[in-house]
């Protein structure tokens with residue numbers, strides 16, 4: 007364990023834990039968009055900036071990927087930090103001006119105008135969908151393509167995401183809710199990745215409960231009885 011201070015408050019945490027996680031656990035609010043405790047931090051949105059002093063030197067850093075250390079002093083609400091976060095929010099809003107979550111966060115942060123050229127994108131390029139798909143699901147169905155202004159999250163080679171198992175994890179984790187999933191009859195579609203898969207009916211209740219392709223992938227990975235994936239979660243429990 008290491009001891010350090012956040013906004014003058016003494017806190018303790020396991021060495022190496024990321025600062026944002028510790029702050030949120032301690033009830034200290036720091037805005038964030040690309041952080042999710044289930045996957046590795048990526049530092050994409052830069053909203054979680056704080057000031058950290060260590061050995062007499064102070065610097066601004068993203069807190070979601072900063073491992074805590076003994077004796078550091080962290081300030082989360084200085085003028086410098088708030089100004090920088092507002093600027094980042096302006097940049098995010100200029101990229102995705104129509105996004106409701108960004109608009110609400112900007113309002114709370116006191117961003118009154120956007121001085122940058124507005125684009126009409128909807129994805130904030132946080133990378134959470136791909137990190138969840140890679141690190142948790144293991145499907146590797148989407149990835150970043152291109153650089154600079156043209157950067158986007160897409161399936162490899164564009165078109166339909168052929169590795170996507172339509173589990174919906176990316177849909178749940180996307181902070182600005184722009185992926186989308188639709189179920190109609192025996193089909194499930196992940197809208198953004200243009201992936202439509204046939205679903206399997208439960209042997210007990212007859213309801214379609216998961217895509218065949220997804221269950222086949224799970225079968226390959228899990229050491230479970232062969233008929234385990236014949237029955238839906240509700241009927242199994």
Ligand code: SF4
Pocket residue numbers: 128129130131132133134135136159179180181182183184185
């Ligand atoms: S689609 Fe959503 S989760 Fe994926 S990079 Fe864009 S904003 Fe992030």
Ligand code: FES
Pocket residue numbers: 037038039040041048049050051052053054055068069070071
């Ligand atoms: S939450 Fe830290 S950079 Fe996005």
